[in-house]
Amino acid sequence: MIVPMEMTCSYAPEGDHEDPADGPRIFDVRDLSVTFNGRSVLRGVNAMALDRQVLAIVGPSGSGKSTLLRTMNRTLELTLDARVTSGDIHFKGERLYGNGTDPRLVRKRICMVHQKPVAFPMSIGENVLFGVRFHKNWNGRTKDEIIRSCLDRVGLWNEVKDRLSDPASRLSVGQLQRLCIARALANDPEAILMDEPCSALDPVSTARIEELILAMKPQLPIVIVTHNLAQARRISDQSLFLYDGQSLEQDTTERIFTHPKNGRVRDFITGKVG
Amino acid sequence: MIRHFLAKTLYWSDAAVKKLSFLALGTGVAFLLLMIVFVLRESSLGLGFAMNLFDFLVRQPWAPMATPPSHGIFHAWISTLVVTGLSLGLAIPLGFGIGLFLSEVAPRWVQQVMQPALEVLAGIPAVVYGFFGYVTLVRNFETWFDMPAGECLLIAGLILAVMVLPFVASTAAEAFRGVAQDLREMAYGLGVTQLYVMRRVLFRKALPGLFAAVALGLARALGETLAVLMLAGNTVAVPHSLLDRGQPLTALLTTELGETVVHSDKYQALFASGFILLIVVLGINVMIWTLKHRFLERSHA
Numbered sequence: 287m288i289v290p291m292e293m294t295c296s297y298a299p300e301g302d303h304e305d306p307a308d309g310p311r312i313f314d315v316r317d318l319s320v321t322f323n324g325r326s327v328l329r330g331v332n333a334m335a336l337d338r339q340v341l342a343i344v345g346p347s348g349s350g351k352s353t354l355l356r357t358m359n360r361t362l363e364l365t366l367d368a369r370v371t372s373g374d375i376h377f378k379g380e381r382l383y384g385n386g387t388d389p390r391l392v393r394k395r396i397c398m399v400h401q402k403p404v405a406f407p408m409s410i411g412e413n414v415l416f417g418v419r420f421h422k423n424w425n426g427r428t429k430d431e432i433i434r435s436c437l438d439r440v441g442l443w444n445e446v447k448d449r450l451s452d453p454a455s456r457l458s459v460g461q462l463q464r465l466c467i468a469r470a471l472a473n474d475p476e477a478i479l480m481d482e483p484c485s486a487l488d489p490v491s492t493a494r495i496e497e498l499i500l501a502m503k504p505q506l507p508i509v510i511v512t513h514n515l516a517q518a519r520r521i522s523d524q525s526l527f528l529y530d531g532q533s534l535e536q537d538t539t540e541r542i543f544t545h546p547k548n549g550r551v552r553d554f555i556t557g558k559v560g
Numbered sequence: 561m562i563r564h565f566l567a568k569t570l571y572w573s574d575a576a577v578k579k580l581s582f583l584a585l586g587t588g589v590a591f592l593l594l595m596i597v598f599v600l601r602e603s604s605l606g607l608g609f610a611m612n613l614f615d616f617l618v619r620q621p622w623a624p625m626a627t628p629p630s631h632g633i634f635h636a637w638i639s640t641l642v643v644t645g646l647s648l649g650l651a652i653p654l655g656f657g658i659g660l661f662l663s664e665v666a667p668r669w670v671q672q673v674m675q676p677a678l679e680v681l682a683g684i685p686a687v688v689y690g691f692f693g694y695v696t697l698v699r700n701f702e703t704w705f706d707m708p709a710g711e712c713l714l715i716a717g718l719i720l721a722v723m724v725l726p727f728v729a730s731t732a733a734e735a736f737r738g739v740a741q742d743l744r745e746m747a748y749g750l751g752v753t754q755l756y757v758m759r760r761v762l763f764r765k766a767l768p769g770l771f772a773a774v775a776l777g778l779a780r781a782l783g784e785t786l787a788v789l790m791l792a793g794n795t796v797a798v799p800h801s802l803l804d805r806g807q808p809l810t811a812l813l814t815t816e817l818g819e820t821v822v823h824s825d826k827y828q829a830l831f832a833s834g835f836i837l838l839i840v841v842l843g844i845n846v847m848i849w850t851l852k853h854r855f856l857e858r859s860h861a
């Protein structure tokens with residue numbers, strides 16, 4: 287197959303870091319291909335995320351951003367028709383698609399925050415404890431301590447501390463999204479994936495989530511899919527541009543947004559195509 | 561002008577829909593009330609009914625030929641209770657299990673085969689189930705348990721369970737399937753097992769539908785006549801064990817009503833039994849309804 291110059295990925299999958307100041311790679315996506323019902327959706331995607339950094343995945347609708355994100359904690363296979371046909375993802379050097387890998391353990395360690403927050407049918411407090419009650423990662427903390435610390439981290443504690451036993455479905459959408467993040471944090475994850483976490487939220491709630499992302503960054507690598515280029519610029523350190531199932535370019539956010547190498551990336555960023 | 565006209569039409573159709581739905585509701589309720597009133601009147605319960613309620617329900621035997629005749633229905637409602645309880649006790653857990661399996665675990669082709677299969681099973685006439693029970697169980701019970709005639713409450717309950725099962729299973733499967741996919745994905749996304757998601761999320765979310773499944777199964781089991789008539793033995797005697805013969809209320813009514821003089825004591829007793837069946841069905845539905853709301857409150861669904 288003849289690949290036009292601009293369709294090749296500028297990010298080199300093997301060893302040599304472009305920027306020696308970068309830390310170790312937490313996620314290393316190598317030549318990943320995914321099909322839905324035999325239809326190819328991701329084609330040889332390469333990407334990486336660095337420790338204590340935010341990676342933003344941007345690109346047109348339908349380019350495979352959500353699909354890529356869902357491969358990164360093995361929730362893609364919850365969709366019956368989806369198959370990873372080639373490639374692998376290394377997380378802290380471990381293969382996510384290796385033979386002995388338990389997808390449940392992957393999901394415990396790498397949590398996902400979805401576009402539309404949904405409450406589990408239980409109280410606010412029990413929502414936070416949902417994963418803990420299964421994984422038993424109490425680590426000597428009581429349930430009240432876990433609820434409090436997780437809700438504190440997402441800035442929800444003061445708003446809900448008097449109604450922890452109320453049904454979570456009574457929260458506003460913005461509060462619910464923060465509850466979903468608290469629910470993920472209670473798992474003690476080693477990375478967080480977010481799929482357009484702010485697209486259902488108003489500007490104030492959006493700003494709160496962005497603050498939260500920046501506050502979590504020193505402890506956790508974060509990968510976020512966003513349609514909002516301004517948001518990607520505000521919060522991310524690295525940006526990956528996906529187009530039609532291919533990774534066209536990855537670089538520091540600064541460089542991607544000021545000097546994109548790829549013509550399509552340039553068009554997208556300057557708003558010529560969308 | 562046009563805008564004004566448009567607004568009027570919209571408003572008019574809204575009002576019509578509202579009125580029609582009230583009409584439909586009113587008709588339904590009116591039929592129910594009429595039925596109760598009619599059955600009550602024919603039974604003359606409360607006015608000139610020949611027995612007191614305790615005699616009728618508990619103390620007196622059903623002996624219309626005796627002198628003096630007596631028309632107690634203790635044996636019948638006990639039989640109904642046993643047969644219905646047995647069938648639902650089996651069909652509900654099994655049906656929920658099948659529903660859960662179909663909606664959550666089964667590969668797609670199994671779902672595609674099972675769903676229509678359940679509908680076919682639900683549509684098979686009761687006589688066929690009666691014959692089936694007769695051929696498979698009644699004959700064998702005669703040899704296994706050394707019974708002169710194999711019909712008994714146990715067989716009626718078992719076959720009734722088989723009859724109710726497709727209703728419970730497909731309604732339950734529908735209820736589980738109705739739980740939003742993104743909720744499932746979020747729950748699994750936290751790295752927990754399928755069993756944990758079922759227990760903590762799916763069951764609670766599907767609860768209203770599961771209650772509907774129970775109500776449906778119950779109505780079907782209580783009202784089923786032909787199969788229990790064929791399999792329970794249709795004998796006027798108070799059953800003492802599951803292997804005894806019995807005569808559920810519906811069987812009593814069908815057996816006796818044809819040869820009864822209108823407005824006789826026996827006629828009144830039969831309508832009174834019908835009335836009791838009706839009240840039980842209504843009462844249980846109300847109970848299920850309250851339970852459902854109680855549960856929903858508690859589970860925060």
Ligand SMILES: Nc1ncnc2c1ncn2[C@@H]1O[C@H](COP(=O)(O)OP(=O)(O)OP(=O)(O)O)[C@@H](O)[C@H]1O
Pocket residue numbers: 322323327346347348349350351352353354365367
């Ligand atoms: N469950 C599915 N079954 C079949 N095809 C799917 C499924 N989910 C996604 N796809 C297809 O995969 C491709 C990529 O979808 P994906 O959701 O990853 O895009 P996206 O970049 O996240 O888009 P958006 O920005 O609109 O969220 C699309 O062509 C989509 O139609």
Ligand SMILES: [Mg+2]
Pocket residue numbers: 351352353481
């Ligand atoms: Mg998406």
